Every structure is written in structure tokens, then in C-alpha cells.
Amino acid sequence: MQTPTLADTGQVSLAYEAFGSPEDPPLVLVMGVATQMLGWPDGFCQALADAGFHVVRFDNRDIGLSTHLDDLGMPDLMALLGGGATSAPYLLADMADDTAGLFDALGFDRVHLVGLSMGGMIVQEVAMRHPDRLISLTSIMSTPSANVGAPTPEAQAVLLAPSPTSAAEAAELAVNTYRVVGSPGYPLDEEWLRAMGEESFRRAIDPAGVVRQLAAILCSPDRRPGLAALTVPTLVIHGDADPLVQPEGGRATADAIPGARLVTYPGMGHDLPEPLWPELVGEIAEHARTATAEVAS
Incomplete structure (x- = not known):
């Protein structure tokens, strides 16, 4: 685990970590809600x-x-979920x-941008608001609208589970969450999930912040x-067994973007089940390289 650095985006400060050589093309990863x-x-x-x-x-x-x-x-989360808040x-x-402010803070002119879940929604917004900053876009397990590919009742229930009050509770919550929303075709990495849950609790726990993200x-x-x-x-x-953003979300995203x-x-x-990493990384990397070649030609 690295020691994160803070970048001032002008509105907020974002904690970030980097992997690989700064001489290589930048690829920025945007994470999902409550994560x-x-x-x-x-x-x-x-x-x-x-x-x-x-990276x-x-x-x-x-x-x-x-x-x-x-x-x-x-x-008011209940009002939001009931459609009573606008x-x-x-x-x-x-x-x-x-x-986009992070790009500026890090001196990135153009990037390959990858977003997962809410992160996919965010990178879609970046592409619309700052199209000149992107070389390629990858949207993973996401949707163009909260009304498309909505979660199953079971998946929504774990998303709304009470916040943990200890590192041990956070570890168990991570495992229990991904038993519901994780990949049924692959083994669940409970050891990694527990470690992530514990470390996340140690870093920060903010139930109100999670609700603000959900409201967004x-x-x-x-x-x-x-x-x-x-x-x-x-x-x-997209995964064909995703219960949190169902596959309709991925299809709607691809249908909405010309040439996607x-x-x-x-x-x-x-x-992101580890056995799929070679394929996922291969798809993302090949997509980025192809987009770079198109820009250069």
C-alpha cells in the first residue's frame, strides 16, 4: 500500500496513487459509489x-x-429512492x-479514462464536458441513467446496509456485500475483501458522504x-450476471455512444474477479493503444 498524495483540483483535494512510469501514457481509474x-x-x-x-x-x-x-x-435517502427529491x-x-481538475493538477493534457460503476457514470460525464481531454474512454459495469439496469432488490438491500462501526464489521460487510453482487462464475476472494474493508475503515468512514454520492x-x-x-x-x-447495474446498463451505454x-x-x-484480469487488462490496453494510433494517424 502506497502513501497517497493530495492533488488540489480547485474545488476539492483528491487523494491519489500512481503505478508505473510517468513517461508512459496516463491512464486514470475512477471508482464507484461508497468505494x-x-x-x-x-x-x-x-x-x-x-x-x-x-496508472x-x-x-x-x-x-x-x-x-x-x-x-x-x-x-434524505428514502425520499431520493422514492423519487420524492429532485x-x-x-x-x-x-x-x-x-x-478533469485532477488531470490539470497532475499535468495530464489528455488521458485514457476508465470508470467502474458510478465511476463509469463519471467518466461518461467527463467525456461530454471535457471531450478534448480524452484519448479513449472505457465504461465498466455502468449505465447512462439511474433508471436503466437498476439493481435487483437483493443488490439494493446490500448497498443500503448500515455503516460499519469497527474495522472487523467493515471486513464482514465487504464480504457479505460481494457475496450478493460479486461474480457467481468465479471464486470470491474473501481475504482481499476483508483486507480492503478493514483498510477502508481505517482510512475514513463517512455515511453522509456515501449518501451524497448516491444522491448525485x-x-x-x-x-x-x-x-x-x-x-x-x-x-x-459488463458482466452478464451483474445484479447491481444489470446488463441493460452496459447495452444502453454502448447503444448511446457512436461506434462504442x-x-x-x-x-x-x-x-473484478482476478481470473479475468488478463482479459480485462488486455481489452483496456488494446483499446487504449488503438485509440492512440488513431490520434497519431
């Missing part, structure tokens, strides 16, 4: 670095060691601007009209 940068496993990040990229992962606002916007309070303290567009998802507008105008080369990855390519993995749920 710190640790959700991108070290080995997965290193595999991308070994494929020839300068950066970071904590979004309101999670981990990045800025927590405590003064914004906690939205506003949120911030939207996914604001988190996209955070991400639920209150952000449908991205399909904006995605239809994109020209950035786009790869969409959809890759679906049997037995993959809402996680």
Missing part, C-alpha cells in the same frame, strides 16, 4: 502499468482521504469536473442525449 480507490486492486493497477501505462487511481470526493463535504449535510448537494457533473447518481440527468454526440473511442465492459464496442463476460458480476 475508495482501494476498490481497484493493486495487482490490477500494476498489470495495467506493466502493459505500458502510467492513477484516486478517492472521489466524500470518500477515503479526499475532501469530505460535511457542510452539505446528509440528503435535488442533491452536487451531481455527477461536479465529480466529472473534479476528475439518482439526481443526475439521463446522459444518453449527450453521449450521442461523443467521438472519443469507447469500450464498454461492448464486451460482455459470462459469470461476471459487479466486481
